[in-house]
Amino acid sequence: MTHTPAIETAALGKSFGAVRVLGDITLTVPAGGVFALLGPNGSGKTTLVRVLSTLTRPDAGTARVLGHDVVSERRALRARISLTGQYAALDELQTGTENLAMMGRLRGLGRTAARRRADELLERFDLTGAARRRVLTYSGGMRRRLDIAASLVTPPDLLFLDEPTTGLDPRSRHTMWDMVTDLTRAGVTVFLTTQYLEEADRLADRIALLDGGRVAAEGTADQLKARVSTGRLDLVLDGPAAFADALRALGDRAVHIDSEHATLGVTTTGGAAEIRALLDELDPDRTAVRAFTVRPTTLDDVFFALTGRAQEATRV
Amino acid sequence: MSDVLAYPVLAARAARLSLRTVDALFTALLLPVMIMLLFVYLFGGAIQTGDTPYVVYALPGVLVLCTAYGASMTAPAVTSDMTAGIIDRFRSMDVGGRALLAGHITAGAVRNLASVVLVVGAALLIGFRGDGGALGWLAALGVLIAFIVALSALSAAVGLLARSVEAAGGFTFAVLFLPYPSSAFVPVETMPGWLRGFAEHQPCTPVIEAVRALLTGAPAGSAPWIALTWCGGIFTASLALGSWLFHRRTR
Structure with a gap:
């Protein structure tokens, strides 16, 4: 068991033009379990995930993920993380099997191994029946499952999930929660973003509240609730x-x-x-x-008290 | 993942995707044949090309038109990847832009060669005869391949520049017109002076002249070398532009 934190940032910042999307993010995410980044739309959640997963370069501060600097050591880091973004990163014109086998090949598996891994994952994510269908014909929940499967072709140490349940029906949402729990049992650290308080409360070991590009509060759900007596x-x-x-x-x-x-x-x-x-x-x-x-006290109370944005937050 | 290992996987992907874009594939393969038939039977009778039968005169132009059009379809394909979530996944897997673009360019070249075969087959059926011999035909194919690769690279760069698939599609349209003010369908001598200057010096003309001479066995002169120089220049400039744009877009 390693004691290196999964993520460690110091005064991390990112601007797009004149807009300061992230300002001064200092955050430590322990290895193992689920860390939820909770915030309303436009709070900077996606940008933070993109910076931490090496897709966007920060312009201030530093971030180390799994001990690697996200800028100077991004190549080494990319081999150990996976990202499932907000929008399905799949080829609609390829079948489920073809998408997963391609990802496997790009992760360095041989043709046969990639194919075998694709079949395994399709089975595990209950997509075997749709394996030979083009993704074009998949429902939203099926796409999301295939998208996550694509992140697991080679098991990552840290998995980023950007709003994994946005737009899913309640049943698919519960399936997704079970999936996240299974992953953490297998030793994967999961860093997810959500605008749903219930989701953070239910899944996350630790929660950071992001508001206007800053961390408004961070801790376990109970610690956060204790901060607000409403x-x-x-x-x-x-x-x-x-x-x-x-x-x-x-x-x-x-x-x-x-x-x-x-x-x-x-x-x-x-x-x-x-x-x-x-x-x-x-x-x-x-x-x-x-x-x-x-x-x-609910996380809603914490959220509204700390962000002062009751109108914009989404209640489940 | 090194780009060298990712490249064949991404080329196979791009080929599969373009095979499954049925309407675009249909257009890319059949439009050139239609254009050739249109020129030969509709306009051919009215265009004076000396002793050369019009189909012999027009085939190189049709080939350039169809390959230019086919190559330009790389632009929307690249834009589509850049604007969808898949580019993030590729980058998070450490798959570089070079491998992705090379994959698209390769798939485009294969698709274009298929349409070249169709067009030449159709031309032979309606009476095209060339005395260039196997060597001449191979050389003509070589010039065409250079042209296809150069224009595909340019299209990839345009695909990186465009912010939407629709905008990238506009490039396809522009490319479709480029071969007309050249020696493709009517002799350059029949054009007004100002247009003639452009027609004689634009890149399509040496490619067409070279292919025409090599297919028919006429003396090609410096045309093949001028054509290859153009293609090399377009290719090199496009790669530089493309790699600069890729880094800009993915910062």
């Missing part, structure tokens, strides 16, 4: 007298006051200890609070 604990009090007592005790902490239903809301991180302490404080005799509900 969860709310609603207490239903046992009658008007208990309601008045509780309101007095809470003072400014009450963010939601509903006397008609004898309900009071306070912000919470959703932690059990915090809730237990609050209940003990307000209701030492265990008679005043009849019921409570907790709306936990």
Whole structure:
């Protein structure tokens, strides 16, 4: 097991003309597992992936991927990474088998080995039935699967997936998630971009929030959620007298006051200890609070709080 | 992946793709035959070419027209690759632009040779006879191949320059007109002075003159050498331009 991080960037920047697409990205991605780059459209996700996968040269800072510099050591790096971009990188006029066999040949496999590997991958990605059909006739989900298969003709150490589930139906999305999980079990580090919070929450071991070309936050899903306390604990009090007592005790902490239903809301991180302490404080005799509900912090809250772009983000 | 190893794979790919672009393939193979029949039977009677039967006069022009047109189809093919996701995959696999372009140029040359065979076959059927002998015909083929490769390289460079497949297709159209103001279909002497100057000195003319002389066994003079010089120059300039454009486009 190596302790070299999969990706290490320092003050990485990229401009296109006068537009600063990436500014000052300093990021460390550990080897193994899934790292999700979460951000709205236009936040620079694709550009960052292109820089890290050697396709676009950065104009500031440095980036080392699998220990190789993305500019000066790009040839060595290219042999160890694979990229599945946002748009299918396949020949529509070639069949599934032909596309994969060609990629295998370009990765240095012999004719027979490339063909055998193509058959294996088609089988694994449930495309055997369509193997002899031109990609032109494939559905969006099938193309995406073939595209990922094309990234695996020789197993990479690090796989970049740029918005792997955008435009897929829910079923294909779940298939894609299972595929990513299988890959990480096989030891591949996966770096994916997504605009779906649910996807990042579900798949990623670590998440970076990208906004306006900068990393707004980085950590595990739980760490990110802990940074924003927008969860709310609603207490239903046992009658008007208990309601008045509780309101007095809470003072400014009450963010939601509903006397008609004898309900009071306070912000919470959703932690059990915090809730237990609050209940003990307000209701030492265990008679005043009849019921409570907790709306936990979601990645949505984190996302909106940290990027301030509620309108542009896509909710699943 | 070294370009040398990637090249045959990409040439086979380009050939397969162009075989499957059925409408374009159909046009590339049959349009030249149609143009020849059109000139020989429709205009041929009215064009004075001395003692030479018109089909003998026109065949080299038709060959240049069809190979120029066929070669120009490399442009949209290259643009299509450059504007689709596949170029990113190739680059992330360390497949270079040289291998990709050489693949397209090779596939284009093979496609063009097929249309040359068709056109010559059709010309023989409608009465073309040449006394150039095997050596002359081989030499004529050599000049044509040089022309095809040079124009394919130019097309590849244009394909890198174009931002859309449609724009690259415009080049095909432009190339289709280039052989007309030359000695392809009417003797240059019949043109007005200003056009004659262009017609006599544009690259199609020496290629046509060389092919015509080599096929019929007439003295070719310096035409083959001028033709090869043109082709070499176009090829070299196109490669330099193409490689510069490729690096610019993929920065």
